[in-house]
Amino acid sequence: MQSQSPYALEIRNLRTVFPGPAGPLPIVDDVSLAVRPGEMLAVVGESGSGKSMTFMSALGLIAAPGRVESGTVRVGGVDLVGLAPEALRACRGSMISMIFQDPLSGLNPVFTVGDQIVEVLRAHRRISRRQAREKAVELLERVQIPDPRRRLDDYPHQFSGGMRQRVLTAMAIAHEPQVLIADEPTTALDVTVQAQVLDLIDTLRRETGMAVVLITHDLGIVARHADSMTVMYAGRVVEQGSVARVFADPRHPYTRSLLRGIPRIDSPVEGDLMSIRGQPPLPGSVRHGCAFEGRCYLGRGRVDCLRNRPELNIIGDPEHLSACHYAESLHDEEMPA
């Protein structure tokens, strides 16, 4: 058996498929990633890149006809893949929990916020209603909701978007999970509120040692909050490493293009943004070669890119990985102006 792992969450070679007209389509294709206790891992990618599906798969939330074909998902020494539904339910919430983008649909509009937190608390623990209510007050306090005892009897619509996301965060951390998956938790929120919610998540992980996986498309948020990052494209990991390292020296053309293609509030605005031509491929549609080949600024039609799927390889630093045949030789000069 595995000895003490340094990671709070460790996903190895995860593969999730959906049936397609010509055989199963890998929506999540050989994804491996890991995050240490107290750290934040950002998972970056476009819609359809498989970033949400990876964690839905990890939590056993993939609905048929999709299924997890292979791989392991270890949380605290337990492999979640292949667990019976009952055992999996016991793990979700208590060991690993998730918050989603839309803070309104995560709450039931006809129950008070207090009732919903109490329900979550009593799902995994045998405590009385009164004890659960006391604990709920504590939780709302932890997520910095003012006047928590009074707010307990309010309904979700009486909370603003940012406050609702705090309530959902309170529910997600109710059982002190080792891992919190936050799927675009602030995308629906205004920028000043977004900052408050992310600061709260930062505080919680520092205080409790909980590992956080932040699924996002916002590279600014990654730069500010995350320790390490995984860049996904077409269901696969294309680059992985510490945030400092990947931003300073991206080793995949997709990452490089992304970093150059976003408008910033602090850079010159003359000239066009570097855009990536074309569209991302449909999930599971690339069967040979590099999925990014058709959009890569290095140019189309390179034989090795067309034929051989690039492996995720170590680039210099043992924790910096890139899946590009030309990872070692990328230069800024090659990039279009």
Add this chain to the structure above:
Amino acid sequence: MNAVQAKAGPLLQVTDLAKTFGATHRLVPKGFSVRAVDGVSFSLNEGETLGLVGETGSGKSTLGRLVLKLIEPTSGKIEFQGVDVTGWQGKQARSLRARMQMVFQDPFGSLDPRMTVNDLVREPMVVHGYGKDDIEVRLESTLLQVGIDPRMGKRYPHEFSGGQRQRIGIARALVLEPKLLVLDEPVSALDVSIQAQILNLLRDIQRRTGIAYLFIAHDLAVVRHISDRVAVMYLGRIAETAPRQSLYAAPRHPYTKALLSAVPTPDPARERGKRRIPLHGEIGSAAAMPGGCSFHPRCFRARQAATLPGVEVEPWRDTRLPRACMREVPVLPAGVHRAACHFADLVDEGLNEQAPSPSCQANAAVGAV
């Protein structure tokens, strides 16, 4: 260029525009009303882009709709090409749409799924009575202009990706060769790599045609990239407006400052050292508008100003705030860089800001003349 503009006047001039959504529904208590837009004035020149930024509930989308006459203002005046169009209705309003058009946020919901691309782009021309041959010529040139292969014209919207659909939406808006395009969050539903394509396309079209944009968005970096001038809205009013360069380099309104400090930049080294300006609470509601300056419940500067000698204060919750902030609506002064703040010239303490570079200060000074 400037001389021509001075002679012709601005393309669009909006004066003291207001929109109150009232209690017309039987479930809404009488006397309950929402001042979504509350006394907004601005102008837009030909070929210029004005960026309108603000958080949810700031009234920026309502303002866009008012300009296009999709909804009627409660008061105020809209002049387009020097003509007062505020009261235009029916046929007159429709004739205006040939000259000002809108692009919506959602490239999925704004295109009829049962119409082909050709039909979608033809429709505005048919409505406005273009000749058959003219229609076909314009159809092809417009599709080419937005980067859609005319051979794909027989396809339906669902066969296109989000970015391509947004291009089709832009083609529909452009085909009548309008003078003004109101773009309401045109890229916020798109992936990062597609956003850059659309932003570049919009800039390219403006360079070629001299069209003016009213660009409404919540993303400050996107707005900075595309705009010549920027107006920051807060609860239905313009808090600050300035040429792009001086607004981003030397913001004067405390709300603009806080907003800019909250935007994370994709630069880990800088982000880790940056201190954000904390705001108190969240954006208020236009339905329960705070009196005086509507920003005062959240304002850090008001709290600082209250400690200055000679400033009249009033108790507020557990602290004191300047009387002016709580009682008087700050006006947007004349000038180029304008901030509606009672203490616009106060140097904020403890914000740990970088001093604006000399060139920015020079710009700001020029702007004030």
